[in-house]
Amino acid sequence: MIGENYIDLLRENILFKDLEEEKLQGFLTSFQEEVWPKNTCNITKTPTLFKFYIIAEGRVKIYRVDPESARELTLFLLKKNDVFDILCLLENCEHRVFYETLDEATLLSVPIETMREWIVKFPQINKSLLPYLGRQIRILEEYTSNVVLADISSRLARLILTNINKKSNKLELINDLSNDELANLIGSTRAVVNRHLQQFKKDGILKISRKKVEIKNLELLLKQAEKNHSSG
Amino acid sequence: MIGENYIDLLRENILFKDLEEEKLQGFLTSFQEEVWPKNTCNITKTPTLFKFYIIAEGRVKIYRVDPESARELTLFLLKKNDVFDILCLLENCEHRVFYETLDEATLLSVPIETMREWIVKFPQINKSLLPYLGRQIRILEEYTSNVVLADISSRLARLILTNINKKSNKLELINDLSNDELANLIGSTRAVVNRHLQQFKKDGILKISRKKVEIKNLELLLKQAEKNHSSG
């Protein structure tokens, strides 16, 4: 059972937003609040096979690791009101990925079987789920073609561009990440990302400080995102 | 309206398989049969925004192109009883990809709005759709991490391995593709794929002839799939 204050969260959630107020109230009893410390991987303790999570606060990355090279690839960087793990929810079999918090995170958990029942019972959830899955597919298609067809500087520029808040015009979600984490987000390595960040700095595109990226010249950044150095 | 003989197709289809016989019969009136010639891109003529397709015969690839380098990336290679475009179905906005037939293909089309209505009206379709979408997401996750974390020879070996028919032990679906098409499937180029195919041949792993790949040594192929040359 979680507090009333979480009603607002559910009301803004992509899966629950269309439900009537009284039903959301009823849901509160099924949720549990969990706090995960920063930089922890709770997969062994709390398998996503049994629980479905909504992020109330903090960031969680879903990532893969190549055991040989120890290289990481971040598949999704989840934030407030994102949910996981959608694949376990749909397929009831293990999703071979890791989860790790980038901040201290507050999560709402619900038994995954309960969530499955809700999808069947409440058409509104089901109806919201479909376009949500579509968006996931679209994001992954974009990711794959980016990695294959664009070079690192383009990918880095695009990563930054897609995380600019349209209203504040400021970088969000990834603005306080280390070079290492940025590299994981575009399928590269720390040293290479730093090399390109330095070049961006030289070119007057970005202002860089420790765990901080600021945009100085949006126009040039847009050009970098489009430019594919492999051709012309 | 299509012929009775397509009932068997629908009965085996991932989305329609759970529907009662009489309902499938009723569906027949909504479908149209279309034949697309080999190597054609029918996107402009028959936008997937308005129709939903089931493949009855032949192969269709969904791919992206980088306009600058003209390089292609095949996202999905669809075969009999696969459907497209699932993203247009879910999101009702343009899916920025191309479609092209690799063989002469026979397709069943249904107005996409009709398909949307069916999803709402028949829970069985909706229920089948969810794990189908999950599989798409899983495939794309695998694709992305492959491209980032594995080198070309591993990706080529894995591509071949995933297309071996478990029963016949023979290569299917991709066994008659050109080096060019194989390259598109792993995010590389013709010349590079050929280089590795030649090496596989030298190593006694494959037998290669024009538009034909045969497996000679499965064990060695499995080793290639696991080996990541970038480490060790």
Place this chain on the structure above:
DNA sequence: GAAGAAATACTACGTAAGTAGCACTAAATC
């Protein structure tokens, strides 16, 4: 504010993959 940890900046180097070009060959097409 000293000591330690974490993140960054930079240099040097090796290499897989991409590109270009061309000869050769099988297979459509007329």
Place this chain on the structure above:
DNA sequence: GATTTAGTGCTACTTACGTAGTATTTCTTC
């Protein structure tokens, strides 16, 4: 069966990326 086209095999070359190593800076925390 002559001609064209598509696909393959191969050589030579270039380069962006990844790796390694190290110095430096910035934060943390005791």
